[in-house]
Amino acid sequence: xxxxxxxxxxxxxxxxxxxxxxxxxxxxxxxxxxxxxxxxxxxxxxxxxxxxxxxxxxxxxxxxxxxxxxxxxxxxxxxxxxxxxxxxxxxxxxxxxxxxxxxxxxxxxxxxxxxxxxxxxxxxxxxxxxxxxxxxxxxxxxxxxxxxxxxxxxxxxxxxxxxxxxxxxxxxxxxxxxxxxxxxxxxxxxxxxxxxxxxxxxxxxxxxxxxxxxxxxxxxxxxxxxxxxxxxxxxxxxxxxxxxxxxxxxxxxxxxxxxxxxxxxxxxxxxxxxxxxxxxxxxxxxxxxxxxxxxxxxxxxxxxxxxxxxxxxxxxxxxxxxxxxxxxxxxxxxxxxxxxxxxxxxxxxxxxxxxxxxxxxxxxxxxxxxxxxxxxxxxxxxxxxxxxxxxxxxxxxxxxxxxxxxxxxxxxxxxxxxxxxxx
Amino acid sequence: xxxxxxxxxxxxxxxxxxxxxxxxxxxxxxxxxxxxxxxxxxxxxxxxxxxxxxxxxxxxxxxxxxxxxxxxxxxxxxxxxxxxxxxxxxxxxxxxxxxxxxxxxxxxxxxxxxxxxxxxxxxxxxxxxxxxxxxxxxxxxxxxxxxxxxxxxxxxxxxxxxxxx
Numbered sequence: 210x211x212x213x214x215x216x217x218x219x220x221x222x223x224x225x226x227x228x229x230x231x232x233x234x235x236x237x238x239x240x241x242x243x244x245x246x247x248x249x250x251x252x253x254x255x256x257x258x259x260x261x262x263x264x265x266x267x268x269x270x271x272x273x274x275x276x277x278x279x280x281x282x283x284x285x286x287x288x289x290x291x292x293x294x295x296x297x298x299x300x301x302x303x304x305x306x307x308x309x310x311x312x313x314x315x316x317x318x319x320x321x322x323x324x325x326x327x328x329x330x331x332x333x334x335x336x337x338x339x340x341x342x343x344x345x346x347x348x349x350x351x352x353x354x355x356x357x358x359x360x361x362x363x364x365x366x367x368x369x370x371x372x373x374x375x376x377x378x379x380x381x382x383x384x385x386x387x388x389x390x391x392x393x394x395x396x397x398x399x400x401x402x403x404x405x406x407x408x409x410x411x412x413x414x415x416x417x418x419x420x421x422x423x424x425x426x427x428x429x430x431x432x433x434x435x436x437x438x439x440x441x442x443x444x445x446x447x448x449x450x451x452x453x454x455x456x457x458x459x460x461x462x463x464x465x466x467x468x469x470x471x472x473x474x475x476x477x478x479x480x481x482x483x484x485x486x487x488x489x490x491x492x493x494x495x496x497x498x499x500x501x502x503x504x505x506x507x508x509x510x511x512x513x514x515x516x517x518x519x520x521x522x523x524x525x526x527x528x529x530x531x532x533x534x535x536x537x538x539x540x541x542x543x544x545x546x547x548x549x550x551x552x553x554x555x556x557x558x559x560x561x562x563x564x565x566x567x568x569x570x571x572x573x574x575x576x577x578x579x580x581x582x583x584x585x586x587x588x589x590x591x592x593x594x595x596x597x598x599x600x601x602x603x604x605x606x607x608x609x610x611x612x613x614x615x616x617x618x619x620x621x622x623x624x625x626x627x628x629x630x631x632x
Numbered sequence: 633x634x635x636x637x638x639x640x641x642x643x644x645x646x647x648x649x650x651x652x653x654x655x656x657x658x659x660x661x662x663x664x665x666x667x668x669x670x671x672x673x674x675x676x677x678x679x680x681x682x683x684x685x686x687x688x689x690x691x692x693x694x695x696x697x698x699x700x701x702x703x704x705x706x707x708x709x710x711x712x713x714x715x716x717x718x719x720x721x722x723x724x725x726x727x728x729x730x731x732x733x734x735x736x737x738x739x740x741x742x743x744x745x746x747x748x749x750x751x752x753x754x755x756x757x758x759x760x761x762x763x764x765x766x767x768x769x770x771x772x773x774x775x776x777x778x779x780x781x782x783x784x785x786x787x788x789x790x791x792x793x794x795x796x797x
Binding site for chain 1: 681684685688689692695696699700706707710711713714715717718721722725726729732733734735736737739740743744747748751752754755756758759760761762763765766777780781783784787790
């Protein structure tokens with residue numbers, strides 16, 4: 210523990226010394242009487258100096274939580290000799306809020322552990338390290354202080370809240386493995402697709418007897434097979450527009466988590482690409498383990514400022530498997546990600562752009578010039594959207610607070626009427 | 633805020649008492665006292681600790697000037713002056729310690745208040761003992777003067793050691 214003394218101790222000592230010397234020199238006992246309390250304070254201060262030898266256990270009730278949930282933290286302080294005052298402070302990231310007293314000052318009895326409980330409200334997703342706590346013990350009069358940090362560092366993962374989605378985007382082409390997605394292909398399945406003439410090798414159970422009787426020849430039913438899909442969540446992490454504790458990057462991660470959760474429930478394979486200042490990816494896979502891996506990967510993501518020019522070429526080919534549905538979640542603010550998405554489309558990927566609108570987070574400036582520049586910015590965004598639509602890419606604007614399902618429905622409607630143009 | 637105001641009260645009391653001791657020297661005493669008072673207020677308002685010692689020293693100086701000007705008669709209220717200055721210093725320090733918003737348990741607050749009260753009362757008793765000893769028939773001479781000088785040197789050494797830490 211680091212010990213330091215109150216600056217008033219030498220002041221009191223000096224005053225006592227001056228008073229005593231002056232009293233002796235002038236022969237005035239009153240000055241000695243004035244100096245006596247200060248000399249006594251110095252003596253008491255010296256007697257109170259006793260290292261409290263603080264130790265502590267720090268623990269959280271759980272390691273994982275969802276946004277807006279609460280986690281209880283307990284710091285148990287103990288000292289073999291006790292302490293008249295112990296100031297305890299648990300440094301918290303700004304995403305976590307303490308419901309209770311932090312910092313707080315308590316009294317510690319000798320050899321009697323004192324548990325201090327603090328409820329943490331998880332305001333935003335993220336991976337956090339909590340602890341050690343900072344403590345400062347002092348004697349009763351505050352003449353001596355001992356400072357140290359106590360408790361082991363504990364990790365807390367706050368997962369983004371997941372929005373319940375009923376509508377999911379169907380890819381243009383499915384993969385070959387079994388899943389829940391009704392493929393456009395014709396093969397064995399449940400959904401009726403078409404009729405065709407009987408061929409040798411067809412099973413008897415597939416014969417449509419009603420159609421065969423009407424046409425005088427054997428006709429068989431064809432079905433759409435149930436297949437899985439590969440979904441790649443392409444997150445634009447070049448920029449983040451924030452205002453009042455909310456921002457486009459937060460919304461991006463929440464949307465990605467909701468989509469990943471829902472697609473993985475459908476036995477699809479989901480991968481993620483963080484395309485920004487710091488490039489990271491997770492290869493598509495399915496299952497619950499992939500969900501945890503993916504959410505953990507999302508928690509690690511952050512917006513990193515970079516001026517390096519980047520394109521799709523920097524991504525390993527396996528991150529973007531053929532016939533994959535690429536769901537790009539982007540605020541459409543960085544030219545590099547905008548160009549990369551057009552490049553993806555040009556390479557024949559089934560691309561959908563969910564635009565996390567930065568407009569609610571931007572405050573237009575005052576004055577005519579600011580007004581004109583704001584309108585020009587809005588127009589340039591419109592123009593970019595038009596470029597995507599001309600390339601056959603559905604672009605939907607998603608504003609903070611709006612249900613993601615509404616946006617997905619818009620994409621479905623776009624894809625119902627627009628057909629992709631293949632080069 | 634409350635502690636700051638409480639710290640000023642005993643200090644102002646000491647200055648008022650010193651000023652009333654000798655009317656002829658009152659303007660000088662008041663000037664020095666008010667300067668110390670302003671310094672103390674500056675310490676409390678701006679939350680700086682450096683001028684703290686000077687403000688207490690100026691209070692003591694104002695009293696010492698009034699004392700010397702008044703004559704050789706022993707002032708029996710001197711222990712109260714010393715305890716008052718100490719109380720002012722302790723309350724001012726407590727006020728400075730409370731500049732960070734730390735929610736303290738009631739037991740911690742009560743404990744410090746009791747400790748400050750006890751320290752001031754003990755200081756008052758020590759001062760009264762010093763004043764009382766002057767009227768005791770213990771004689772005088774070189775031996776007592778040497779003992780007093782040794783005590784003073786001891787306190788100076790203690791102050792120097794505390795300042796070096």
